[in-house]
Amino acid sequence: MVSINPFADLKRQCRDALRDAILKIYSGRTPSDIPLNIPPDFRFGQLTSSICFELSKDIKTKPLEIAEKISEGIMDELHRYNLIERVKAEGSGYINFYANFKELSALAINSARRLDDEYGYVKTNEPKIIIVEHTSVNPVHPIHIGQARNSVLGDSIARILTARGHKVSRHYYIDDVGRQSALIAYGYEKLGRPKPEGKPDHFIGMIYSITSCLVEIRRLKKEIERKEALADSEELNRLRKNLDEWISVAAELESKYPEKFNHLLKVLSEGDVDPEHEIAELNQKYEAGDREAKELIREVCKICLEGFKETLGRASIFFDSWDWESDFIWSGDVKRCIENLKRKAYVYEKDGALEFDGEKVAQELGLKEKLGLREDYEIPSLTLVRADGTTLYTTRDIAYSIWKFSIADKVINVVGMEQTLAQLQLKLALYALGHVNEASNLVHFAYNLVNLPGHRMSSRRGRYVTFDEVMDEAARRAYNEVSKRSPAMPEEEKRSVSEAVGIGAVKYALIETDPIKPVVFTWDRVINFEKNSAPYIQYSHARACSIIRKAQIEVGEDTDYSLLKERLEHELVMMIARFPEVFIDSADNLKPNAIADYTLSLADKFNGFYARYPVIKADSSALSRARLGLVDAVRIVLRNSLNLLGIEALERM
RNA sequence: GGACCCGUGGCCUAGUCUGGAUAGGGCAUCGGCCUCCUAAGCCGAGGGUCGGGGGUUCGAAUCCCCCCGGGUCCGCCA
Structure with missing residues (x-):
């Protein structure tokens, strides 16, 4: 005998035995739900039912008396159940089932040995095509241990769902669009597109940190100049404090990477350069599909991803698909998405930017209860398009999600808990676009942060453990x-x-x-x-x-x-x-x-x-x-x- | 300010969805165990108002309400 689920067999026998006995003894009562649990101690048997506490309300008899009657009734019919050795009323009214280990041991051991590397992996009756998107770390710095929590959870989920009989595809969403990518590409370009030294993602991370730090210092200095003119002392203090922090980050970076640091410092200090502006411009050009911008940013991303593949491969984490965010812009998918949302009248303009009204969607489609939201909770709007015409992360994610559903029944996004609102807005956008089925099959698997003792990890400030x-x-x-x-x-x-x-x-x-739950990192x-x-x-x-x-x-x-x-x-x-x-x-x-x-x-x-x-x-x-x-x-x-x-x-x- | 999540011995944690018998582990502390299949191990001891207070129930760590503490989010960031 082989069983794919021996414990379920035992459970079924106990449940059948209970139901039959109850029907026989208390005719007319068909308990809709028969509770069956694992007792707190092995001495109380292998399964236990507290149903007599329920029954005693109707029958007006002490639970233990009912339990005794039922147990006797089952004992009379025991020959019908090979996995049950005996049944006993115990405690204040529990019915305890003691397994027949001669049978159960053989069943469990033989099943495990016969099914071998498939034992336990019970196949679902409803196999689905599932996309698990996980990791998706921005290709601008190495993967840190907090992001590794995402990778490890996502990979495990993919393994589990595959074993369950689903067709699972693991996707990495490469976030190559946006300020961060433009910033690292800018720094890389200013350094003369150097050949990576050491592990590629660490090399990119170094340039990112230096560039980001220098740009930030420059920005803060300019802002302080402006605020000095206005004599806003409170704001000035805040900015100066912020600047001090970045200057100490700079000192650290300079001592760690003197050559690259000073090289970039020199280039960015030249009078006519305006990094802020150039970075924004590069971002715009990239979205617009400018050939040079494409070449540059893709080159930087690929260097970094090479490092990611090495890291993840070492941890036996692999992907079936690497999806470039930019592709969804260039293909026109993002634009079509926005147009469709406009047509549905769930968007409005505000200070030159385009806003998505998730609140209106939830109200008109009556979704709040379904989504577990309070009726009086007002869903904040989501900016879809900046005043300069470039899009935002979640906007692109809408187009990406629709694409994912064109090849899958279900999508699981392993994304940090801090993005709960964005994931909600994404779901609402799918509803708004009429993708009702897709929206309800979009799952946000949220996980919490891994914090350093005392503070959170910050990629920007270089405070992280890789x-x-x-x-x-x-x-x-x-x-x-x-x-x-x-x-x-x-x-x-x-x-x-x-x-x-x-x-x-x-x-x-x-x-x-x-x-x-959040995890505090200690070695x-x-x-x-x-x-x-x-x-x-x-x-x-x-x-x-x-x-x-x-x-x-x-x-x-x-x-x-x-x-x-x-x-x-x-x-x-x-x-x-x-x-x-x-x-x-x-x-x-x-x-x-x-x-x-x-x-x-x-x-x-x-x-x-x-x-x-x-x-x-x-x-x-x-x-x-x-x-x-x-x-x-x-x-x-x-x-x-x-x-x-x-x-x-x-x-x- | 509002919304959501978390709170279990000194520390970390399971159980909470689906209520059930003395709340299960680990770290640390203390005491035992290698003539016998790997001591990354095993056995034992001490240590708990399950954040607090109400309520529902025969029965609450678990469900409901209020409060306290911590975290996250509320961006033309991702």
Whole structure:
């Protein structure tokens, strides 16, 4: 017997048994919903129902009495349910189901072993074409650890949905339009389009920081001059303080990159240059499709993206499609979008700019309740087009979203929580354009920031920790551990193991916390090799592999799993049986952290078992075989879970 | 100012959607365990007004209301 979801089988039997017994004993009562939960302690069985508390209201009998009657009724019919061993009324009125482990162990272990690398990945009845857009870091500086949270979550979601049977495509949206891109391109151009030294994205990031800093200082100085004339002392103080901050950033940059810094300083100090204006102009030219601007900006972006691919590839994160934002402008899609919105009369002009009235859309289409908004909440308007004719990020995103829906049924945008309003306005724009279905299939998967202790990360001020350096440090620390623990391991394997362990630790740390909660970055939190970590899980997996490797016994499907009598063995069987259900919940509710949590508990249980019960040297060879089957099933589930998180399941470490 | 999110032992965190039995882990602290499948491990101890107050319920960390604390957003930035 093989089941794709053994725990669901057990649950179904319990539910059927309950329903039949209730119908028989209290005729006429057909409980619409039968609550069935996992009891707080294994001693109370494997499933429990609190339905008697409900029934006691109608029946006017104590819950425990009802529970006893129902339990007896079920016991009489027990021959019909192979996975239930006994039923007992306990506590103040719970009906506790005790699983038949002879059957359940065989079912769970054999199913896991037979289905192997597909075990747990229960396929949906409604497969969809899904686009997961994630990462999409602006190509102007390296990916920092906060943005890596996006990549890791997005990648895991894509893996989970693929395993669920959806056709998933991972998209990176390259934000090459806008001031930031123009700014870095400007600095790069002023330096004479230098050949990258070192890692390309770090090189671009350096130029970006210097250019941005120098331009900002220049702007602040000009503004201070203006304000001095007006003698606005309060505003002046604020500006001077701001300027001081940037000057200290400049000093830092100069000492780090003296050659490039002074080169740019010299070029930008020449009397006739006006960087602000030139950058804005470059941005306009780029949107207009000017050949030189296109060549320049694309060149800079590509250099940076080369670095991103290296970083993400190291973390086993890959994309199916790299979508250039500018393409949607040049193709006319963005323009058509704006025209259509104008036709729908959801836009208006304000000081030469074009505004989108999301509030009006929500009201006329009666969307507030549906979108979970208060009726009295007024949705702020969104600027679609600047007075100078250039577009804004969200405007382009509307056109991009429509394109995505031309090739997908569902779109999941992994985007920071701070963009909740923009994502709402985007959705409203789709409604406004009559893309009702699309709008409701547009999902904003929001996640919170990774903050430095005391302040947030700021790309502009260069206050961030890069994903690269975190991976470097993690692999370095892992290497020390591996060398200490496995000195005999060949050097090459030490390297690959420490890479997998270090990166696994970082990924796990970014996935394990509920995405909605902010994370404070500390090295010890992100690079943790102890109990609450990927290495702990990887280690458990390696231990399971090691047992199997050393046992060298074939375990057939006729193995007698009734020999597994220890509570820990039963708990492990239950966890194996429950994996498919955990997976379905995680996939359908987009909860990668639920997989992380489950996997850790499984590893935890397994380590308890490992320390206490010998497998190879068990009391009998039959018991040894049964335990070996169990270990193999644990190994399979650990590996399958780690795969969903994008963490390598190592066989040795 | 308004809207949204978060608040669980010293620190980090699960559980909250879908109410159920003594609130589950980890770090740190203390005490044990390598003649036996990898000690990145195992076993044990102490430590909790689930931010506060009301309410609903047989039953509330979980649902409702009020308050407090923290974060985010309210840009012709992304």
